[in-house]
Amino acid sequence: QKEVEQNSGPLSVPEGAIASLNCTYSDRVSQSFFWYRQYSGKSPELIMSIYSNGDKEDGRFTAQLNKASQYVSLLIRDSQPSDSATYLCAVNADRLFLEGGSQGNLIFGKGTKLSVKP
Amino acid sequence: DTGVSQDPRHKITKRGQNVTFRCDPISEHNRLYWYRQTLGQGPEFLTYFQNEAQLEKSRLLSDRFSAERPKGSFSTLEIQRTEQGDSAMYLCASSDGPNNEQFFGPGTRLTVL
Numbered sequence: 001q002k003e004v005e006q007n008s009g010p011l012s013v014p015e016g017a018i019a020s021l022n023c024t025y026s027d028r029v030s031q032s033f034f035w036y037r038q039y040s041g042k043s044p045e046l047i048m049s050i051y052s053n054g055d056k057e058d059g060r061f062t063a064q065l066n067k068a069s070q071y072v073s074l075l076i077r078d079s080q081p082s083d084s085a086t087y088l089c090a091v092n093a094d095r096l097f098l099e100g101g102s103q104g105n106l107i108f109g110k111g112t113k114l115s116v117k118p
Numbered sequence: 119d120t121g122v123s124q125d126p127r128h129k130i131t132k133r134g135q136n137v138t139f140r141c142d143p144i145s146e147h148n149r150l151y152w153y154r155q156t157l158g159q160g161p162e163f164l165t166y167f168q169n170e171a172q173l174e175k176s177r178l179l180s181d182r183f184s185a186e187r188p189k190g191s192f193s194t195l196e197i198q199r200t201e202q203g204d205s206a207m208y209l210c211a212s213s214d215g216p217n218n219e220q221f222f223g224p225g226t227r228l229t230v231l
Contacts, residue, residue: 004160032218043209043222044161051217088160092218104174105151106220108160 002027004091006109014117019076021112023089026070032092033065033072034106039085048074079116086111120145122223124210130229131200138196139226143212150193151220152185153209154178161209167193200230 003026013019036044050056050063062075090106123142153161165175169190187193211220
């Protein structure tokens with residue numbers, strides 16, 4: 001059973017601080033990793049994707065991937081109250097990437113609820 | 119708006135009734151996914167299509183659930199003889215390209231009384 005684990009939180013940080021969200025996954029051959037942001041009552045919104053070991057930065061967001069440790073994280077710099085949401089980690093479940101591209105469903109963690117206090 | 123759209127946004131039904139949801143993916147996205155999400159959980163995969171072919175179905179998808187994508191464009195998800203346990207947010211996502219970034223629609227919230 002492929003699993004994605006996240007600390008459910010809530011994680012509370014003051015405005016302007018760095019929020020660090022963590023995720024571990026069980027399937028060693030997973031190759032595609034995604035972070036989604038979900039506001040209460042809304043659908044998930046893709047904010048970051050990462051495929052290679054190391055860091056990937058996009059504005060205030062940095063995704064970090066360590067395949068050896070089966071660990072992916074999301075850092076949010078200069079956190080704002082508008083960042084308060086649930087952050088979902090997702091891993092591509094399909095192994096067809098070996099044949100030239102990923103497809104198939106994503107496996108999601110339960111999400112970490114982030115609260116940024118003004 | 120060229121994002122994923124879903125209809126209806128909310129559905130309240132009585133136990134035992136049939137319901138059907140529609141999803142229109144992002145134009146030209148050839149992969150379409152259905153997920154279900156309950157409170158406090160991440161989305162759970164139900165089924166997915168590549169063009170009109172249904173390639174995979176989750177064990178969560180009981181015989182009461184059926185999905186179609188007849189022309190490789192929009193998709194429908196039907197639930198027959200609804201049960202209270204079917205109450206959830208039903209999410210549709212679409213993707214294209216080798217990295218399989220999936221973009222979600224606004225969801226259909228189902229309440230079974």
